[in-house]
Amino acid sequence: MATGTYGIVRGADVSPDDVEIFYHYTPSRDAIGDQTLKKLIPSQVLVRTDNPNKGQSGVAGFEVFGGLYTLKLPAATFGLKGFYTIIIKPVEIRTKIVDVGVLSAFPDIKGLVFDLASVPPAFTSRFENDGLVGYRIEYLNADVSSANSNVKLNNFFRVITSNNRAEPVNQNLTNTNQKAIRYRFNDNSTLTFCTVSPASASNVKPNALPYIGQPNQQVIITNTFFNPIMLEVEMVDHDIETLAFALYGNQSKSLDDGIYTIYNFSNQIYKQYNLYEIKDRFTGKPLFEVREERVGIDFTKNFNNIRTI
Amino acid sequence: MELIKRQISLEKSRNRSDIINDLDPNKNNGNWGKLTATTFNVRVFLTQNIDDMGIFTDMEYIKQNVSTSNVDYTILIDKLKSISATDFKFIEGKVPVITNLTSTEQKTLRLTGKSEIDYFSFGELPVTGLTDSKIEDLRTYSNTDPFKVDFAISVELYKNYKDLLIAGVDKITSLLEPRVYVFDAPINNDLGTNKQIHGLRYIEYTGQSRQKIVNGVRIAFPTTIVNYIGQGWNQTNTSLSALTKEDYLFGIVSRPEVESDIFIDRGITKVMDLHLRLSEIGNMGELMNHGNGFYKINKQ
Numbered sequence: 001m002a003t004g005t006y007g008i009v010r011g012a013d014v015s016p017d018d019v020e021i022f023y024h025y026t027p028s029r030d031a032i033g034d035q036t037l038k039k040l041i042p043s044q045v046l047v048r049t050d051n052p053n054k055g056q057s058g059v060a061g062f063e064v065f066g067g068l069y070t071l072k073l074p075a076a077t078f079g080l081k082g083f084y085t086i087i088i089k090p091v092e093i094r095t096k097i098v099d100v101g102v103l104s105a106f107p108d109i110k111g112l113v114f115d116l117a118s119v120p121p122a123f124t125s126r127f128e129n130d131g132l133v134g135y136r137i138e139y140l141n142a143d144v145s146s147a148n149s150n151v152k153l154n155n156f157f158r159v160i161t162s163n164n165r166a167e168p169v170n171q172n173l174t175n176t177n178q179k180a181i182r183y184r185f186n187d188n189s190t191l192t193f194c195t196v197s198p199a200s201a202s203n204v205k206p207n208a209l210p211y212i213g214q215p216n217q218q219v220i221i222t223n224t225f226f227n228p229i230m231l232e233v234e235m236v237d238h239d240i241e242t243l244a245f246a247l248y249g250n251q252s253k254s255l256d257d258g259i260y261t262i263y264n265f266s267n268q269i270y271k272q273y274n275l276y277e278i279k280d281r282f283t284g285k286p287l288f289e290v291r292e293e294r295v296g297i298d299f300t301k302n303f304n305n306i307r308t309i
Numbered sequence: 310m311e312l313i314k315r316q317i318s319l320e321k322s323r324n325r326s327d328i329i330n331d332l333d334p335n336k337n338n339g340n341w342g343k344l345t346a347t348t349f350n351v352r353v354f355l356t357q358n359i360d361d362m363g364i365f366t367d368m369e370y371i372k373q374n375v376s377t378s379n380v381d382y383t384i385l386i387d388k389l390k391s392i393s394a395t396d397f398k399f400i401e402g403k404v405p406v407i408t409n410l411t412s413t414e415q416k417t418l419r420l421t422g423k424s425e426i427d428y429f430s431f432g433e434l435p436v437t438g439l440t441d442s443k444i445e446d447l448r449t450y451s452n453t454d455p456f457k458v459d460f461a462i463s464v465e466l467y468k469n470y471k472d473l474l475i476a477g478v479d480k481i482t483s484l485l486e487p488r489v490y491v492f493d494a495p496i497n498n499d500l501g502t503n504k505q506i507h508g509l510r511y512i513e514y515t516g517q518s519r520q521k522i523v524n525g526v527r528i529a530f531p532t533t534i535v536n537y538i539g540q541g542w543n544q545t546n547t548s549l550s551a552l553t554k555e556d557y558l559f560g561i562v563s564r565p566e567v568e569s570d571i572f573i574d575r576g577i578t579k580v581m582d583l584h585l586r587l588s589e590i591g592n593m594g595e596l597m598n599h600g601n602g603f604y605k606i607n608k609q
Contacts, residue, residue: 008358008359008360009356009357009358009359010356010357010359011354011355011356011357012355012356012357014355014357067354067355067356068352068354069352069353069354069355070350070351070352070353071350071351071352071353072348072349072350073348073349073350073351074347074348075322075344075346075347075348075349076347078349079319079344079346081319088353088355096394096397098385098389098394098397098399099385099388099389103368103553105368105369106368106553108555109553109555111553113385115397115398115399116399116404116405117397117398117399117403117404117405118397118398118399119405121405121406121408122409124405124406124407124408125407125408125409125410125414125418127405128407128418128419128420128421129418129419129420129421129551130418130419130552131418131419133362133552134362161362161553161554161559162365162551162552162553162554164368164370164551164552164553165370165421167371167380167381167382168381168382168384168385169384170384181384181385181388184370184371185368185369185370185371185551186370186371186380187370187371187372187373187421187422188371188373188374188379188380188421189380190380190399190403190404190405191382191385191399195553195554197554197556197559198556198559199556200555200556200557215388215389215392215394216389216392216394224357225357226355226356226357227355227356227357227358229311229313229353229355230311230312230313231312231313231314231315231351231353232312232313232314232315233314233315233316233317233349233351234314234315234316234317235317235319236316236317236318236319237318237319237320238318238320239316239318239320241318241320241321242318242320264325266325268325268326269325269341270325297341297342299341
């Protein structure tokens with residue numbers, strides 16, 4: 001039954017090329033661990049899932065199943081005991097604003113101009129016409145003399161609402177003695193004109209325009225294809241199952257050499273200990289009974305072997 | 310942003326195999342206790358919250374022409390030099406390198422080298438549907454024989470979606486059961502048959518009826534099938550433009566409509582109310598008190 005409402009959450013089907021993955025390691029909760037985040041290569045660690053419904057559409061190849069991804073964490077990096085914090089977020093495209101201006105035909109429409117030739121080649125295709133719609137722009141401090149130069153402006157961003165290739169034109173203004181740069185759409189240009197929101201003045205103060213950037217300012221352009229997530233992976237030596245080895249697993253005590261062996265549920269040696277007594281060297285009086293974990297494993301205590309002796 | 314926690318036991322990925330070295334019982338293949346896994350796999354679910362920006366504004370643009378692809382950036386370069394911003398690659402004449410476009414991007418991105426024809430998708434598949442009878446559109450002025458077979462009610466020369474010239478007719482081809490009639494179909498052997506390509510073909514079964522509800526009353530009407538060949542996206546319904554977004558339309562998903570028949574009821578005397586009261590004023594004192602809503606008389 002139609003209720004007039006609609007859902008706005010969908011399983012993301014983003015490509016690994018549009019994703020960045022960082023991780024941080026600390027051996028314990030009371031240590032800060034790494035001072036900086038390390039980066040993983042998304043194409044190597046993020047695996048998409050094939051959609052089982054694809055056959056209904058006659059799809060022969062791979063069809064992404066929205067939302068479900070597998071993180072293949074390399075054991076060489078994630079094999080230490082401790083806490084790994086993994087952040088999965090949209091990829092950042094860092095570039096500079098070439099100019100801020102208005103359209104020649106519509107002076108009310110303000111926007112930012114970017115140089116496609118200066119964008120990292122891996123991201124150039126995103127800057128094609130209408131390719132940046134929905135992207136977010138964040139700004140770095142444009143005051144180069146400031147101590148916080150090129151530090152990201154906090155709590156400040158704009159949303160790109162359109163982008164088209166445009167060229168600069170020198171246009172007569174209302175005062176015919178005056179000319180200024182305006183922009184018109186031309187697919188032959190290597191510049192792209194982006195409109196952002198919010199960019200309009202309020203109706204209370206029509207001459208007070210929202211800040212949308214300034215020429216030569218560094219910006220970070222990010223897609224909004226999915227919501228960032230943080231994953232905490234705790235690598236542990238012991239869990240319920242290893243404790244169960246000690247409680248319910250097979251065990252053996254070699255009476256000859258005092259080696260105490262605990263086996264896992266596959267009857268493989270899990271741990272070995274030396275059992276011994278410490279006695280007073282003069283009186284021979286037993287002082288301590290000790291169970292000490294062995295450094296080297298005595299594999300002659302293999303469970304199948306000792307059972308068949 | 311939600312925090313997802315996972316715990317992975319390293320024990321499950323450790324080698325506990327008891328292969329014994331016959332020469333030295335205390336040695337195995339050296340891998341006991343070592344990690345054997347190359348990866349640890351964790352499933353994550355990524356979601357996207359979506360919202361509609363609303364309608365865009367179409368604008369004209371200059372299409373890419375390879376022969377005249379030089380754009381003059383001089384005025385912009387001069388401006389950037391004045392603020393010492395000269396490390397943009399377009400100033401050196403470099404062009405963007407667009408590589409590794411996926412097949413999806415080739416089809417969905419409005420790439421600068423594409424033209425309208427690249428977005429055409431004719432389909433040209435037969436389409437069939439049920440509809441109302443249209444035979445009344447082929448009624449003649451004759452009282453005795455209102456529906457005539459093979460009598461062209463209308464003849465028109467027109468260009469179709471592919472710019473082909475079609476001499477189309479509207480006529481009834483059969484009054485037997487089922488009745489068959491066509492609109493804008495060319496005169497050839499395929500007219501009125503399932504091989505007809507251009508125009509619309511109707512097949513009406515007077516012996517069968519469907520029911521629909523009109524003003525709460527169930528009405529029976531003949532079953533009519535319409536056949537045509539789909540035309541998809543073509544030059545008659547496709548255009549390319551530069552899309553921009555005006556802020557006041559953010560979130561507005563339908564085109565604003567202008568209502569031209571608005572009646573504003575101000576009441577009979579509301580606008581003239583204060584002025585009409587002036588007729589009741591008899592002296593200066595009453596005039597000073599009245600004020601008419603906007604003036605004030607000061608005593609000197």
